[in-house]
Amino acid sequence: MGSTFGGLNTALTSLYAQRRGLDVTGQNIANANTEGYTRQRVVMQSQNANLVPGIYATTSAVGSGVTVSSVERLRNTALDQRSFTEHANSAYHNERAGSYNLIEDVFGEPSDTALQSRMQDMWDGFNAVAANPDKAAPKSALIEQATTVAASLNDAAAALDSQYESTRAGLDTYYKDVNKAADSIAKLNKEIVVAQAAGLQANELQDQRGQQMLKLSELVGATATELPNGAINVYVGSGPLVSEFSTREIEIETGGAMRLDDLNSTTVNLRWKDTEAPVAAGGTMGAQMELLAKGGTLDTINTRLNEIANKLADNVNDKYRTGYSSDGTTGEDFFGTYNGDLTLTAANIGVKVSDPNKLAISSGNPKGTPAILNGEVADDLSELSTSRTGADSAYQSLIGDLGVSAQSSIRRRDIQNAVTDQVDGARDAESGVNLDEEMTNLLTYQRGYEAASRVLTTIDSMLDQLINRTGLVGR
Structure with a gap:
């Protein structure tokens, strides 16, 4: 079964991914008026806990977080x-x-x-x-x-x-x-x-x-x-x-x-x-x-x-x-x-x-x-x-x-x-920067980052309970 400490890595990968999304969105906004600039999009991919599945090497973990597989140029x-x-x-x-x-x-x-x-x-x-x-x-x-x-x-x-x-x-x-x-x-x-x-x-x-x-x-x-x-x-x-x-x-x-x-x-x-x-x-x-x-x-x-x-x-x-x-x-x-x-x-x-x-x-x-x-x-x-x-x-x-x-x-x-x-x-509609869309993405990645931070805080609290308080009842 999955380790409690594994949740820390899952939350951490989410923090990295959401931050990368914020970076790319900021790049798009910064170049909204740059001639010839093509807007970019972060492509995220979930990570499988069983990277190399086998008969005797398996885990019950649901996954190991998220990774940024690429930054697409929408052209x-x-x-x-x-x-x-x-x-x-x-x-x-x-x-x-x-x-x-x-x-x-x-x-x-x-x-x-x-x-x-x-x-x-x-x-x-x-x-x-x-x-x-x-x-x-x-x-x-x-x-x-x-x-x-x-x-x-x-x-x-x-x-x-x-x-x-x-x-x-x-x-x-x-x-x-x-x-x-x-x-x-x-x-x-x-x-x-x-x-x-x-x-x-x-x-x-x-x-x-x-x-x-x-x-x-x-x-x-x-x-x-x-x-x-x-x-x-x-x-x-x-x-x-x-x-x-x-x-x-x-x-x-x-x-x-x-x-x-x-x-x-x-x-x-x-x-x-x-x-x-x-x-x-x-x-x-x-x-x-x-x-x-x-x-x-x-x-x-x-x-x-x-x-x-x-x-x-x-x-x-x-x-x-x-x-x-x-x-x-x-x-x-x-x-x-x-x-x-x-x-x-x-x-x-x-x-x-x-x-x-x-x-x-x-x-x-x-x-x-x-x-x-x-x-x-x-x-x-x-x-x-x-x-x-x-x-x-x-x-x-x-x-x-x-x-x-x-x-x-x-x-x-x-x-x-x-x-x-x-x-x-037609080309600008596909590759040009839309500030309204970027602001929506900005809020999306911001909320994702905040949620990942909350997960990290929750796991930290659980580990504190496990390490510092378990077995202390009645003392």
Whole structure:
């Protein structure tokens, strides 16, 4: 049969177990607002008095108390994997939508000061000159209006190039962050494996690793698989980034395009450092690669803007060359490059006429015989605003396509963020700290500790009676 002294051990194990429960509950409460923290739960297990039952080695004792078998980390692996995927998608769509918003800001349509309005002012200026071919004021106004159009194209091209450069600089920072996070995960893998092999809890280390993994998923669309020993392998696309305790680095190929104009001769390549194979990036870096690539978003819009500048220059110059200025000059161009480059683009288009008297708007020579001064060429130029193949039409098509793409990216971003919020909500419901629940647990362990103390006090009283008072009756 069980010994009276055995009850002391039973009560003592309960004190230890309830105190451990209080410690874990206090840890949960302390980290209620810690980002990435996963709540923990004490798992208690009753101890059998017959640890190795046998025929001739038995006891009638009901048990030998309680022990804490483990401290569980209440994490759902499936929800974690889903969270990594959804956060990667959200980061991708957020970056993409943000890029389109910046591009729309470049053009600022519709607006009285945007390019479309300024081109219309220029066509109206040609019309005013056609009505008053002998007046200097309309000619001066026209030159100024045309200069404003060219400056708007210059500014738009410069803004697109500036967005390219800033995104490219961000990509240089992000790939280094990816390598650092991968190194952190490999180190945490080793610490977790060693801890678990020694029978120790590694819950806080796993939380730290989860935060690094979430960062990687947002940066580059990384995914993870868990190994039996507690480590994880991390993949970008189908390529391994972390394999237990070792890592691979990613890099941007040296000599990659730093400006939009560089895409004519090179491009941006994100690759594995060891094999030089391309990295199938997702997340923020995936969206940036789409933006920076040759034939990507910025390159496509810049190309179309250059086409608009060339159409404007070609259409105007073709008619303008047939005209005569007040001093009889003819065959000159109205638009050209302000920096002397042979290839005209939106970045270098300029107005070549600065003297109103040099404006060739007459169909005849004012210095000829007979002298002819009219505004027929200017009138023909003003009608280019309605051309279906002109610069206005091409620009309207660009703005329309940009608007559709921007709205589509915003809708997809909003939908994806809603999905991500739902997944995060489900994960937090399971792994997040609920202070009401923890306060209940706190009271539960407190009462358990008090009850175990009472048992210990009762047994102590019984032993005192047995040892100090038994056999003293009648003395």
